[in-house]
Amino acid sequence: MRQRSASPHTVASYRDTFRLLFRLAQTRLHKSPEMLALPDLDAPLISAFLDDIEERRSVGVRTRNLRLTAIRSFFHFVAFEEPTHSEHIQRVLAIPGKRGDKGVVSFLRREEIDALLAAPDRSTWIGRRDYTLLLLAVQTGLRLSELTALNIDDVHLVLLCHKK
Known part of the structure; x- marks a missing residue:
């Protein structure tokens, strides 16, 4: 994880891939994972694995490609x-x-944005936090992963004062 800055989710995904692959190899080749050699993991077996997870596990194209x-x-x-x-x-x-x-990327209409921003209870701390995050996402276009990865050093507060 440290060498490649991989997230724990990536590591878990790779782990799950090889668990599934080794199960299929054990079924097809009658070899336990520790008995497998590199030549056992050939292109036909890998292709069969990809077909198998699509058919038996009903995964989509994205998961198959992952x-x-x-x-x-x-x-x-x-x-x-x-x-x-x-x-x-x-x-x-x-x-x-x-x-x-x-999929076609669709955007929220103004009424949908207003309804989304009206949902958090702004009388509570958590509601104000949620409202702020939603407003930041709407105004900047940040994705969820980018939003949750923000640190305090990433945010610069600009205060504007208007005369009445």
Whole structure:
């Protein structure tokens, strides 16, 4: 995690990918994970794994491609550690991602924004916090991950005074 600044969610996702892959390998190859060798994890097995999680686990294209990304990351690492297996590794790395439908990004209308901003109870501290975060998101276009990653040093308060 520290070397690549990976989030705990990324690490958990990679872990889950390999747990699922090893289960399939154990079923298909009749080998426990510690008995697997690099040549066992070949392109046909990886492709079968990707098909299996789509069919049996009913995952979408994005999740399938996320699992493939984890496997590719591992094989990029292995390419440096085991150059004698480069042909095998290249076959796995050549497995294409699947194209999926991209959803149309829709924007909130003014009435929807007003309803969203009216939802928090601004008489409480938590309500004021929620209102502030929602207002900041609406006015800046920050995504949730960007909003939650903000630190106090990232925010500069500007105070404007108007004469009445």
